[in-house]
Amino acid sequence: MTPAIAVQQLGKHYGSLVALDNIDLVIQPGEFFALLGPNGAGKTTLISILAGLTRASHGTASVMGYDVLSDYREARKRLGVVPQELVYDPFFTVRETLVIQSGYFGLKRNDDWIDEILQHLDLAEKAHVNVRALSGGMKRRLLIAQALVHKPPVIILDEPTAGVDVDLRQSLWQFIQQLNAQGHTIVLTTHYLEEAEALCNRVAVLKQGKIVALDSMHHLVHNTRGYTLELRLSSENVPADLQMWPCRQEGYVCSLKITHGAEIETILSILRKHEIQVLDMQLLQPDLESVFMKLMEADSANIV
Numbered sequence: 449m450t451p452a453i454a455v456q457q458l459g460k461h462y463g464s465l466v467a468l469d470n471i472d473l474v475i476q477p478g479e480f481f482a483l484l485g486p487n488g489a490g491k492t493t494l495i496s497i498l499a500g501l502t503r504a505s506h507g508t509a510s511v512m513g514y515d516v517l518s519d520y521r522e523a524r525k526r527l528g529v530v531p532q533e534l535v536y537d538p539f540f541t542v543r544e545t546l547v548i549q550s551g552y553f554g555l556k557r558n559d560d561w562i563d564e565i566l567q568h569l570d571l572a573e574k575a576h577v578n579v580r581a582l583s584g585g586m587k588r589r590l591l592i593a594q595a596l597v598h599k600p601p602v603i604i605l606d607e608p609t610a611g612v613d614v615d616l617r618q619s620l621w622q623f624i625q626q627l628n629a630q631g632h633t634i635v636l637t638t639h640y641l642e643e644a645e646a647l648c649n650r651v652a653v654l655k656q657g658k659i660v661a662l663d664s665m666h667h668l669v670h671n672t673r674g675y676t677l678e679l680r681l682s683s684e685n686v687p688a689d690l691q692m693w694p695c696r697q698e699g700y701v702c703s704l705k706i707t708h709g710a711e712i713e714t715i716l717s718i719l720r721k722h723e724i725q726v727l728d729m730q731l732l733q734p735d736l737e738s739v740f741m742k743l744m745e746a747d748s749a750n751i752v
Contacts, residue, residue, distance in 0.1 A: 451512075451513070452475050453633070455497075456472055456507055457508070458470070469658045476633075477601070477633050478632075480649050481648060482648035484638075495529060499527060512601060525598065527604065530603075530605045536579045536587055542574050546597050550598065565596055569619070602633045642737070650663070665736070669735060676731075680726070680729075685724075690715065
C-alpha cells in the first residue's frame, strides 16, 4: 500500500540550527495521526516541507507516493493544509474565496461540495460576507474550508481549534471524523492533548527536531508505568515515611507517584500509624498529557 505520507532521513538546517534531524516517518492511508511536540520542535517545518513551502536540506518526502519536489504538482493536489496563522484575502466574500481556491486545482463545477463544506463549518450564513468582516473564529473556519475545497486525500490540521468556541470544536471534529471514516488521512497538530488522545489512533512526538516517540495512542499511554495517588488528608503534616514516594503537596492534598496498586495499602497503613485520616482518595491513571510531559523532561540521549 502506498503511504499517505512518507519521509526518509529528512533534515532541515538553518545555519547552525537543526530544525529537523534525519527523521523517518510513514503515515498510512486512512490514519487519524497526531503530530505533537512543544513550540520549536519541528512540526511546522515538517508540514512546510510536505506542502512545498520549505525545501529540506536533505532526505525525501512524499504525499500519496508523489515526491514533494520532483512531483510537486501531484503531491500538492493530494494535500490540504490548515495553517496556524489566519491568512486570508480581504477583497472577497467567503464563497468567492472558496470558488477561487477551487480554480487553483482546476475545479470548475464545485458548487455542491462548497455548499456542503459551508454547511458543516457553520459558514452558510456568512457565504456572501466579505472576509474582512468575519470574526477570528469564522476566519479559522474559512481556512479549514479552503484546505478541504479540492477534496484532498491527506489533510493536515495545524492547531485547527486554536481560539475557536466549544460548539465549533464539536461540529468540526464530527465533520473531520466523517471525512476520516470516508478514507481521508488526517494529521493533527494541537496543544489540546485531550483532543489528540480522543481522536487519533497513532502519535509521533517531536522534540528538538527528532522523533522521540512513535506508537499507537493506546500503547503509548497505557504502557506507561506508574499512577498518581491523590489523597485529601485530615492534616497538612505529611509523615516523613511517605517521602520514599515522589510526593507533591498542596495544603491538605497530597499526590504520590506509585508504581503498583499494592503500594496503596502500605501508604494507608503509614497514615493510620500517624492517626491521619484519608478524607478523599483518587487513583489517576496516566494520560497523554502525563506521557508527553515525561518525554519532554527526559534527557534526549536516554530516549528510546
